[in-house]
Amino acid sequence: MEEKPLLKDRITEELRERIDKLQADVPVRIPSERDLSEMLGVSRISVRAAIKNLVQEGRLVQEQGRGTFITPRAASIKSLHILCSPDIKQNDPFYNEFLVQLTNEAAKRSIHLFIVHPDRLPDRRQDCPLLAVGQWDAGSLATFAGLYDRVAMLLGDAVSAPNVTQLVFDDERIGREAADRLLNLGHRELVLLAGPDRYRSARLRAQGFADRVRERGGAFAIRAAKMNWQGGYESGDEVAGWLRDGSPGSGAVPTALFAANDWMAAGVIQKLKECGFRIPEMLSVVGCDDIPLSSQFEPAITTFRLDMKAMIARTLEALQEDEPPERDAGSEIKLAADFVERDSLIPLR
Structure with missing residues (x-):
């Protein structure tokens, strides 16, 4: 039986x-x-x-x-070369986390990773793809495309580079959504804590935020600073002055702030607390990047999470195309970010 x-x-x-x-x-x-x-x-x-x-x-x-x-299918990619822009600092927490996640994902897919130095490029064509991280000019990308089967550029400005797949987070959309989130909660007088324009993410987040606030009839004051804790902390004195006396231009007291990243948000919050301001009761704050500190800070920082695992998966998917299409100048694949609401954001009272 x-x-x-x-x-x-x-x-x-x-x-x-x-x-x-x-x-x-x-x-x-x-x-x-x-x-x-x-x-x-x-x-x-x-x-x-x-x-x-x-x-x-x-x-x-x-x-x-x-x-x-x-578990994904066995990858058609056996080896992957990684080339990081000289502009990327070795202690940059975002890129360090990216490399850790990429290493983990590559291990799952049995992909061998090799770090390539910009000054020591291969002298003959490679039969594996290249991932160029950070900002590269069109000439460099053309050189890479001549040396590798497929090339993807991650998190750099869009440039004219046929046969190079460019992947970026939709930073302008992040800025626009940050503005909408604050305005929808009744905040009309805002502060934009912006990073240097030379950084793509800072420039586009600021542009999206400013455009959206203007479209909806809000007002904002801008403070530019370095995209780190110190930049946010040192901005705190000026923001504190606006909270006491009103911001330049409108003269009104701001009720919410959008920072280009979480480090800046944490720095400015710390300084404002030392000056006697209650956060978020006297100023709501939104950051970006969802660094580990943002959930552990007091108050926990509302932010935008850049899904690194999804970014890596999409990048590997693009690199696995047998015959990647020739792309027009400036074309790119834009990746969405997730809004993460925490204690630093409340409705206007």
Whole structure:
């Protein structure tokens, strides 16, 4: 007599078949245990046991706080060269985190990473793709395209570079959404704590914010500073003066501030607290980048999360195209950011 398979084995096989159909070149999130138990008409305990089996098989991977994902197909990329712009500082926390995440994702996909120095480029054409991180001019990108099968530039200004895929976060949209979030909560007198224009992210976030505030009839004062804690902290004295006496131009007291990044936001908050101002009761604050400090600060900083894992997955997807299309000058793939609301933002009272 044929023995019936155990319930756990039956569920595992059913999920295995679904996974094989859904598997892609990037991680695909599967429904929650609760949803799967309802879909399959079985208990969550049985679903959990089946998922554990599939994780052990390497078909699924679990990420704490994010869910369970189908492991991507074996990559067509075997090796990837990384070239970082000389403008990137070695202690830059964003780029350090990016390299850590890229290394982790490459390990999952069995991709070998090699760091290339700008002064020691290969002397012959490579049969692997290149990821150029940061800002590069058109001449450099043309050189790279002549040396590598495929080239992607990540987080630099769009330049005329055929056959180079350019991926950026939609920083202008971040600025516009920051303005909308503040205005929708009743804040009409705002402060823009901007970074240097030479940085693409700072320039576009400021531009998007300023354009949107003007479109909706709000008012704002600008303070430019370095994009670090010290830049925000040193800006605190001027912002404190505006909170006491009114901002230049309108003369009104501002009620909310948008900072180009979280380090600046944390610095200005600290200085204002030392000056006796209560945050967010006297000034709501929104930052950007969702650095680890932003959730641990007091108050926790409302921000925009740049999903690094999604950025890396999209980059690898672009580099895996067999024949990447020739792109027009300045074309780019824009990546969205997620708004993360925390204690530093409240409605106008």
